[in-house]
Amino acid sequence: MPDKKAMTAPLDIRGFQLFPGFLDRPAQDALVAVLRGLLRVAPLYQPVTPRGQKMSVRMSAAGRFGWVTDRRGYRYEPHHPGGMDWPPIPEEVLAIWRAVSGVTREPECCLINWYGEGARMGLHQDKDEADFSCPVVSVSLGDEGLFRMGHEERGGRTESVWLKSGDVVVMGGAARLKHHGVDRIRFGSSTLLPQGGRINLTLRVVT
Ligand code: SIN
Ligand code: MN
Numbered sequence: 744m745p746d747k748k749a750m751t752a753p754l755d756i757r758g759f760q761l762f763p764g765f766l767d768r769p770a771q772d773a774l775v776a777v778l779r780g781l782l783r784v785a786p787l788y789q790p791v792t793p794r795g796q797k798m799s800v801r802m803s804a805a806g807r808f809g810w811v812t813d814r815r816g817y818r819y820e821p822h823h824p825g826g827m828d829w830p831p832i833p834e835e836v837l838a839i840w841r842a843v844s845g846v847t848r849e850p851e852c853c854l855i856n857w858y859g860e861g862a863r864m865g866l867h868q869d870k871d872e873a874d875f876s877c878p879v880v881s882v883s884l885g886d887e888g889l890f891r892m893g894h895e896e897r898g899g900r901t902e903s904v905w906l907k908s909g910d911v912v913v914m915g916g917a918a919r920l921k922h923h924g925v926d927r928i929r930f931g932s933s934t935l936l937p938q939g940g941r942i943n944l945t946l947r948v949v950t
Contacts, residue, residue: 744770744838753843756902758918759892762843765911770835771884771935777833778855778884778942781805784830785823787857793817799862805853806832808949810871817871819852819949832946839882840946843913846877850946858888858928858941866893866901866924869914869947877948878915884908884942887929893922906943908933 744766745751753760766774787801790812804810808819809829823829832853840850856864869879883906890912893901903926906912914923931939 744842750842753913756904757892757921758916759921759923760843760913760915760918761904761906762911762913763907764909765839765843766882766884766909768909768935771909774833774835774882775884775935775942777835781830781833782855785809785827786825787855788824798864799858800864801857801859803855803857805830805836805855807851810852810854810947819871836882836944836946839911840880843911844878844880844946845913845915846948848874848877848948850880851949852945852947854945854947856943856945858886858925858943860928860930860939862941863927864925866891866922868895868920868922869945870920871949872947873950874948875919878913878919880946881906881912881914882944882946883910883912884944885933885936886939886941887932888941888943889926889928891924891926892918895920895922897922905929908935 753762785803790798887905890906891903928941
């Protein structure tokens, strides 16, 4: 991870702050190894929307809370759907938050989204948290993903950027409640994950 002095200023896209290549390849490899251990404790599962539609991403989480969705709705839960506690957020992940979030509070959830071939995430707002003064920090690993950014209100023109492995996005301030989503991934575009796919971590203060 770059030290604070060496950190280059982020690109600002509608208030979304993009740190391209924030994690170098060794840091990405180390993070993947940590996540593999974590997913053995809290396996990826297939989430279902409140309307009963299977999501195309697979999910898990770390921290005091995991964000979950099922027929009962969108919410944060202190346990994995399998009943176990979520594992703690790894230090490597907390270090990213501390470097870019700009807040002293620590994240209480690290949502893990895994995108296989054809997976996507529709435009949405992150609004199940209690304190919107804290940003959501996103970390991308593996295949490139086309990240779309819109407005607080529904509709209007959107802007897209391909997020690459190692990129970090801070969604705070003016962008905290803006719609965003992932239209598609370029399956096999990165060598980070031998089987292909994209992992996105989002760090959130929940309470
Ligand atoms: C999300 O908004 O939950 C995920 C964003 C991403 O995958 O880049
Ligand atoms: Mn989101």
